[in-house]
Amino acid sequence: MKTSKVVFGLISFILVMGIVVLGSCSKERVESVEEEQLTDYEPMNDYYNTKKQDEQEFIIDTSGTQPIVGHEGTKIYPSKEVLMFANGDSVQWPYIVKLIELYPAKDMIYYQMPTVGGGVILTSHGEIKITAFKDGQELVLRPNRTWHIEMPNTSPETGMNTYYGATNGSIVDWGNTSIGTFVTTTYGYATNMKQLGWVSCAKDPSFTNGIVNYTFTSATDNLTTVSKFIYLPDTKGLVQLYSNTAISLPDGENIKIVFLGIDGSGQLFHYFSETSVSSSSNSVSIAMTAISDADLTVLLDDL
Amino acid sequence: MKMFFKFTLIIVFTFLYNTNSFSQKLGVGVSAIYNFQTESFAPGLRVEIPYKRLSIVPQVAYYPSFNKITEYYAGLSLHLNLFYVKSWAFYCLAHGSYNAWLNHSSSTMDDAQQSNWDGEVGVGLTTRKCFRPFIEYRYNFKWKETNLRIGVMYFFWCNNKNNKGGGKRMRKTMTCPAYD
Numbered sequence: 001m002k003t004s005k006v007v008f009g010l011i012s013f014i015l016v017m018g019i020v021v022l023g024s025c026s027k028e029r030v031e032s033v034e035e036e037q038l039t040d041y042e043p044m045n046d047y048y049n050t051k052k053q054d055e056q057e058f059i060i061d062t063s064g065t066q067p068i069v070g071h072e073g074t075k076i077y078p079s080k081e082v083l084m085f086a087n088g089d090s091v092q093w094p095y096i097v098k099l100i101e102l103y104p105a106k107d108m109i110y111y112q113m114p115t116v117g118g119g120v121i122l123t124s125h126g127e128i129k130i131t132a133f134k135d136g137q138e139l140v141l142r143p144n145r146t147w148h149i150e151m152p153n154t155s156p157e158t159g160m161n162t163y164y165g166a167t168n169g170s171i172v173d174w175g176n177t178s179i180g181t182f183v184t185t186t187y188g189y190a191t192n193m194k195q196l197g198w199v200s201c202a203k204d205p206s207f208t209n210g211i212v213n214y215t216f217t218s219a220t221d222n223l224t225t226v227s228k229f230i231y232l233p234d235t236k237g238l239v240q241l242y243s244n245t246a247i248s249l250p251d252g253e254n255i256k257i258v259f260l261g262i263d264g265s266g267q268l269f270h271y272f273s274e275t276s277v278s279s280s281s282n283s284v285s286i287a288m289t290a291i292s293d294a295d296l297t298v299l300l301d302d303l
Numbered sequence: 304m305k306m307f308f309k310f311t312l313i314i315v316f317t318f319l320y321n322t323n324s325f326s327q328k329l330g331v332g333v334s335a336i337y338n339f340q341t342e343s344f345a346p347g348l349r350v351e352i353p354y355k356r357l358s359i360v361p362q363v364a365y366y367p368s369f370n371k372i373t374e375y376y377a378g379l380s381l382h383l384n385l386f387y388v389k390s391w392a393f394y395c396l397a398h399g400s401y402n403a404w405l406n407h408s409s410s411t412m413d414d415a416q417q418s419n420w421d422g423e424v425g426v427g428l429t430t431r432k433c434f435r436p437f438i439e440y441r442y443n444f445k446w447k448e449t450n451l452r453i454g455v456m457y458f459f460w461c462n463n464k465n466n467k468g469g470g471k472r473m474r475k476t477m478t479c480p481a482y483d
Contacts, residue, residue, distance in 0.1 A: 024447065025339070025340050025442075025447055025448060025449055026340060026446065026447035026448065027340045027341075028412065028446075028447075029340070029341060029372055029410065029412065029415075029446055029448070030340060030341040030342065030343075030371050030372055032410040032411045032412040032415065033371050033372060033406065033409045033410050219408075219409075
């Protein structure tokens, strides 16, 4: 190896390395991408728990008179004779009746109780949960016996049915078939409950215009833990998207898209859009913005 | 872009024309690449066409989407062997490439765009055998980033008889024709 070659090589090497040092390496590119990372949100459950309808408790004994009336106007006509323990034993006074009432869409959102049954978006004029307990044990209705209930509504519609909710994990599914019907009254609706638990005054709106597949994406927000609801104001249907960001919606229906999030400091964020279902606008880009608790309450009240 | 390809073709054909036995001096190889600034990994593919102390090295590299920066490069390097120490060859290189920054839309940089032209310089070390591991350290003028490439080349029709791809020292008389 000639000395001149070594010298030439070393000089070249030094020149190249000098350029590297003088060029001052930059992390600008990667930092510019990191700045654009999606905003993460905390689960909304804690916030919802502070806002959702309380579960009301009524002690039933000999001193009371029927019906029980809930805060939102639900009337219950309990009867101890048709109650029993799970093993068939009879129930004696006193016992406890518990009631949850979800009438406006806001309360259904707070309780995360959409109106979907068996994959069908149902029209619902109210969801209630009625349970009974004695000595900490949940009671059931005797076979073929019922409790009469009434649900308030100023403009009751005919054709409303009784859908019972089946809990699947944390999700309540209303099933794809109704069991019994609601009759219209001057008070609203009335029916005879065949089982305790969740019951919805609902019907299948039978959309006929086909469906449009909607997808929701965001360049700014991580939608994973965002609460995602679609409200259909004309049919009074509520859909919740869980882990998915896509859904099939009835073509031509007016919808209100409501996405809610909360960050680690408790700041609320939302996305709201009102539109009609159309295949020409079925890809929705979500950008969450901050909103106050009071403004969000008003927004949900106006759904 | 057309100018770049014209320039590339001229260089390649000039070398091919001046290489008496091109078919005996063609290497292909793979490499693993790490970009120190973007902390990204990439595989690379390259072909090496040596001629005396020089080599033309067309190459591609792809930084997959698991990296913060997703992009690919397709370009051409010119290697110049500076000196040899026993079976090792030290070289410097200049490189020009087309760079497609695939997730540029996620960047807040004002001049972030998908299509870019990059220039790099660097130094490398390789062996003079038919089966040649190599290591390169390069600087990218466009992004002001450095990357390290470690890989291996295999030269076809290489006739150094004592080479089995191992680490034996080679006498000068048995070096690959690529460096004759």
